[in-house]
Amino acid sequence: MDEGRLLTTVDELSPRGKVGEFEDHEERVADDDVPIGEHIFGFAMASLIRDYVHVWLGVNALHARYIRMALSCLMAFGCLGVQFFLLRAVNNLLCASAVAQIRNDYSNYELTVYGAKHSRTTENGFYRGRGAEFLNVTNFQALSDDDKHHICQIPLAHPGFVHRTMVSL
Numbered sequence: 001m002d003e004g005r006l007l008t009t010v011d012e013l014s015p016r017g018k019v020g021e022f023e024d025h026e027e028r029v030a031d032d033d034v035p036i037g038e039h040i041f042g043f044a045m046a047s048l049i050r051d052y053v054h055v056w057l058g059v060n061a062l063h064a065r066y067i068r069m070a071l072s073c074l075m076a077f078g079c080l081g082v083q084f085f086l087l088r089a090v091n092n093l094l095c096a097s098a099v100a101q102i103r104n105d106y107s108n109y110e111l112t113v114y115g116a117k118h119s120r121t122t123e124n125g126f127y128r129g130r131g132a133e134f135l136n137v138t139n140f141q142a143l144s145d146d147d148k149h150h151i152c153q154i155p156l157a158h159p160g161f162v163h164r165t166m167v168s169l
Contacts, residue, residue: 044076105150112147113139 036042051065051072059065107126111119113136114129122128129135143151156162 040079041076044072047072101150102154105147106154108147109140109143109151112143113137115139 036046048069051069055062055065055069103124103126107128110129111127114127114134115136118130118134119127120130140148151157
């Protein structure tokens with residue numbers, strides 16, 4: 001037996017003596033300290049595991065343990081709800097306007113480098129070039145400095161950014 005580890009049989013944990021399926025053999029349980037995490041989900045997990053074991057063993061104050069298990073689940077799901085709300089708010093309030101601006105800038109870029117003669121309008125009202133053979137890169141110089149800056153700052157226009165984003169998924 002390892003001196004550094006606390007080993008306990010399941011029978012010693014039960015206040016009622018031997019527990020059903022473990023009567024024929026002794027099952028050893030290792031009590032290694034593993035950090036769970038210092039956040040609401042770690043708390044909920046630790047509380048649920050601790051209370052579930054006490055309920056399973058039939059230790060006193062079962063009603064209080066059931067209530068604590070329910071409250072732990074409620075806190076974890078409440079935290080998930082707040083996170084979902086914040087993601088939706090960021091999407092609606094920040095991302096939507098940024099995407100609209102990028103779409104307008106890119107439409108202006110396409111119209112400028114392809115020209116009105118070789119551009120078509122999408123179902124959303126944005127300009128797109130008809131094909132690579134009509135692309136005139138020299139027309140990029142006709143854009144204002146502000147438009148050039150906005151076009152060059154489109155996030156997916158940077159290969160390094162795209163690569164890191166796709167690799168991290």
